[in-house]
Amino acid sequence: MPNVGAELASVPFGKMIYDMASAIARSQIALDKASIELVKVLAGTTFDYVPDVVETLLPNPRQVKGANGAPLVDSNGDPVMITGVLVQTDVGDSFPLTLLQAGVNPTFYAFTNSQIEVKMSITSTQESSNTFSVGVSVTASADFLFASGSVSSHVNFTSANKYSYSVTGSSSMSTVLNPVPPPKNMMPRFFLVNAIDPTKVTISQS
């Protein structure tokens, strides 16, 4: 008879879990290395950052021009003036800013949920059949001097046994990969020192 317990015990659960955990650990290391490499790229990529642009509106009075472009005067002979505006633009000095400082953070990933599913189907069938038949034939004949008779019999016995046993199994493994915030230990800290008031130091981390 099939031993279901033995079949289940033969499934290498321990090895499957170890192989999966090992594969996840290797993948996690590779992903973390790629993200750390990306931190270096982002920290090394700079662009010119213009911190501020000051636009000042200045009065710009001017005389209105009349026909033929001649300066226009009113009935008293005073010039007709409009206020006018002049926009003076003062672009602050640009300085290099890294993408990391600017706010571009690398994405880190983590495996959050892993599943191993093993399905096993054990089928065992047994069929046996026996047939038994008995036949008897009697013949008799009589003549003038003799009489004869015969008896014959037969026995048929058939026995059939069918036995089948099958085990089918399947397994599936799945894992979920989610983006997570950058680990604190892998991201640089930014110290902002205010040179106007050096006692003011701001520390931030992405």
Place this chain on the structure above:
Amino acid sequence: MAFQMYMVAFNGDFSQAVSRDVQHHIRKHNGVTLMVMKTGIIGAFDDSMVPFVQAHPSVKLVGGVTLSPNGYAADRLQRIFAENLAKQIQVKPQ
């Protein structure tokens, strides 16, 4: 699965030709270019396209990035991304 932002870093020194070629490569894989720098491109594309973008000979690495609102120039970068994105997508009436 999802359209995400990626940093596509160049292999070797910067050149206009390489940058343009990588941008075309991203576009070919239904991606968009959000910002171009000397060391690489910040682009957005479906994450299933990462291996194809990575396969370009001038690409060193492709890594997912996010924009932190606490960044020094996050709002300005966001505006730059939006302006560049607007130049590359076509909105069709339904």
